[in-house]
Amino acid sequence: MTDPLSESAIPASQHRLLTAWKALSAHDRPKLAAEVAEVDFELLARLWTQAQTAQSTETVAARMARAGVPRQLVRLSDPDRQSAAPLGEGLLREGRVGVILVAGGQGTRLGFDQPKGLYPISPVRGATLFALFGEQIRELVRRFGRPIPWFVMTSEATHEETVAAFAAENHFGLPSDDVYFFRQGRLPALDRATGEVLLSGPDALALSPDGHGGLIKALQDAGLLEVMATRGLTTLFYHQVDNPLVRIADPTTLGLHVRHRAEVTTKVVAKLNAAEKVGLLADLDGRTEVIEYSDFPAELARETLPDGSLRFWAGNTAIHVFEREFLVRLASGAQELPYHRAIKKIPFWDGTRLVEPDSENALKFERFIFDSLPAANVALVVETDRDDEFTPLKNATGDFSPDHVRRALSARARTWLRDASVSVPDEGAIEIDVRLALSSSDLHGAAIEISSRAGGWWVTGRRP
Ligand code: UTP
Numbered sequence: 081m082t083d084p085l086s087e088s089a090i091p092a093s094q095h096r097l098l099t100a101w102k103a104l105s106a107h108d109r110p111k112l113a114a115e116v117a118e119v120d121f122e123l124l125a126r127l128w129t130q131a132q133t134a135q136s137t138e139t140v141a142a143r144m145a146r147a148g149v150p151r152q153l154v155r156l157s158d159p160d161r162q163s164a165a166p167l168g169e170g171l172l173r174e175g176r177v178g179v180i181l182v183a184g185g186q187g188t189r190l191g192f193d194q195p196k197g198l199y200p201i202s203p204v205r206g207a208t209l210f211a212l213f214g215e216q217i218r219e220l221v222r223r224f225g226r227p228i229p230w231f232v233m234t235s236e237a238t239h240e241e242t243v244a245a246f247a248a249e250n251h252f253g254l255p256s257d258d259v260y261f262f263r264q265g266r267l268p269a270l271d272r273a274t275g276e277v278l279l280s281g282p283d284a285l286a287l288s289p290d291g292h293g294g295l296i297k298a299l300q301d302a303g304l305l306e307v308m309a310t311r312g313l314t315t316l317f318y319h320q321v322d323n324p325l326v327r328i329a330d331p332t333t334l335g336l337h338v339r340h341r342a343e344v345t346t347k348v349v350a351k352l353n354a355a356e357k358v359g360l361l362a363d364l365d366g367r368t369e370v371i372e373y374s375d376f377p378a379e380l381a382r383e384t385l386p387d388g389s390l391r392f393w394a395g396n397t398a399i400h401v402f403e404r405e406f407l408v409r410l411a412s413g414a415q416e417l418p419y420h421r422a423i424k425k426i427p428f429w430d431g432t433r434l435v436e437p438d439s440e441n442a443l444k445f446e447r448f449i450f451d452s453l454p455a456a457n458v459a460l461v462v463e464t465d466r467d468d469e470f471t472p473l474k475n476a477t478g479d480f481s482p483d484h485v486r487r488a489l490s491a492r493a494r495t496w497l498r499d500a501s502v503s504v505p506d507e508g509a510i511e512i513d514v515r516l517a518l519s520s521s522d523l524h525g526a527a528i529e530i531s532s533r534a535g536g537w538w539v540t541g542r543r544p
Contacts, residue, residue: 089113091121096276097285099431104283112283119268119277119285127445128275131421141377147362150394150461154336161462164335171315171334175226178313179217179328180299180402182292182449183210183242183321184235184264191476195238197321198245201473203486203493203509204536209324209473210245214252215514216328221254222515228329229311230259233298235289239263262302264294269426269442278442279429286426286442292320292398293417293447300411308404316407318400318449322472324489326399327519333401333462342460343406344453346370348394349466354382359396359450361461368459370396370450372420394461396450397470406456415455419445468492468520493539496520502528509536516541 090098101112154161171177187196197213200206207215217228234242243261246252251259266287268277278286290297295318299305308316315337317329337345346368348361359370360381373381376392383391409415426442427434453459464470471488474480486509493510500523504510510530516539517523528541 089116091125094121094276096271096279096431100279100282100429103431108283112285115285115287118266118287124268124270124277125275127419127421128270128443131270131275131443140375143364144371144375144377144380147364147371147376147380147392149391150361150363150368150459152340152342152368152458153394153461154340154463156463156465160339161332161336164339165331166335167338168329168331168334168336169224171338172220172224172228172329172331173226175228175312176314177329177334178229178231178308178311178316179213180231180233180295180316180318181213181321182233182295182318184233184238184289184294185292185321186235186237186288187322189475190473195234195242195245195321196473197238197242199473199482201324201482201485201489202511203490204511204533204538206534208245209321210242211249211252212324212514213319213326213328214246214249214254216518218253219514219518220329227255227258227311229308229313230254231299231304231308231316232259232261233264233292233295234261235264236266236287237289260302260304260307262298262304264298265290265301267445269424269428269444271428272423272441272443278426280427281429281434284429286428288444289446291420291446292449293451295449296407296410296417296452299407305404305408305411314404316402316404318402320398320472322474323397323399323470324473324485325469325471325492327469330519333399333464336462337401337460340458340460342401342458343403343456345401345460345462346450346453347397347399347462347464347469349397349464349470350393351390351395352466354378354390356395359398360392361394361396362392364454367454368456368461369454370448394463397464398450398472399464399469400449402452406452410452410455415452417447417449417451419447421445467495490536496523497528497539500524500526500528502530504530505537510539511536512539513541516543 197210268285280286423440497504526543
């Protein structure tokens with residue numbers, strides 16, 4: 081009898097995979113069969129062919145030379161921004177806002193053995209990233225009196241532990257029906273020399289999540305774009321798992337998004353310096369896009385204005401607001417997000433043992449959510465203050481390490497309290513109860529208690 085899988089599902093060019101398949105007994109095949117069924121070999125063949133075609137760096141540079149500052153831009157100093165908040169509050173009060181959290185990444189740089197969202201990051205309580213987000217959403221629900229459905233994207237790597245942790249924390253006080261978990265897709269790494277898929281063991285492909293841009297397909301496959309419609313959601317606040325300073329669904333940003341009739345809004349912060357490794361928001365050929373720092377020519381990045389500030393200053397925070405209709409349009413395939421390839425060192429199964437390569441041996445492909453921006457009819461860019469909203473947890477040490485992020489959280493808490501004329505100890509970690517303040521303005525006129533806790537300061541209280 082012919083084996084249906086080896087005959088049809090595995091292309092003949094995948095010699096290594098076919099050999100591995102044949103080496104397995106029928107009893108040991110189901111795992112590999114399930115993984116193979118996930119793989120779109122035609123797509124991989126296309127990506128491999130594209131990878132063989134050398135990109136013309138000249139073309140990239142010439143294109144970048146046409147880059148300009150985003151047209152639809154709201155600066156921090158813009159006098160209109162405060163008046164936008166009531167519009168955003170209206171959206172929340174009408175129950176039209178949902179939150180999307182992407183938490184499927186492998187977090188390799190941090191080197192934490194659980195999903196990154198479970199990292200205990202808050203400076204006094206040691207609350208996890210997930211808890212800080214969940215508490216904010218619960219407080220918004222309390223204030224505006226409407227559910228805020230929460231869509232949490234996981235991957236094979238993070239799904240089970242994430243779902244279990246939410247359950248163990250009682251979904252941070254949110255109804256479990258308002259929290260939707262959905263898994264993103266995976267792609268196998270390719271051997272850089274041959275284009276064949278790599279295996280990670282005798283019955284396993286070297287699979288990894290397909291990037292945060294996998295969101296669109298994952299939402300659609302899980303039927304969640306429909307769920308959003310059924311629940312009356314028009315607008316989705318999107319953020320990543322690594323930034324505990326994010327101010328979820330902040331009314332000013334939502335309001336600006338509505339006022340400008342944007343299909344997507346992106347928060348940006350001023351780059352720290354020309355060399356900072358952060359995506360850049362710019363207009364190119366009439367569309368707003370995020371340009372990866374590696375694609376942006378260094379001499380352009382260094383250009384300054386007469387006042388000495390950077391000409392291209394708008395760094396991507398990966399905080400967006402999306403119209404549901406725009407996500408639907410993307411999901412319909414009208415505008416496919418491209419795949420980006422990265423050259424990586426990936427251990428692989430050579431048929432007898434796991435080989436740790438000495439040099440980069442593999443190609444990995446990912447989609448990025450920010451590639452959706454050029455498809456938007458109106459893509460709005462809103463500046464925010466880095467100290468107030470952006471310090472992502474990325475690395476085990478140094479910049480964007482747990483220490484750095486905790487210091488940023490404490491520093492923000494101090495600033496908020498001082499802005500509200502509350503006297504605060506100069507030293508020590510400090511954390512404000514999310515139920516008391518989602519922003520500095522919540523502290524004005526509030527009755528505030530500061531107590532010593534776990535070697536730091538814990539701030540609670542009541543707003544007027
Ligand atoms: P990063 O680009 O920082 O990747 O993800 P990462 O996997 O978390 O970390 P490294 O690069 O391995 O150290 C930014 C955000 O996008 C999510 C992450 O969970 C994080 O919120 N993400 C990334 C996904 O949800 N899926 C992916 O496939 C990749």
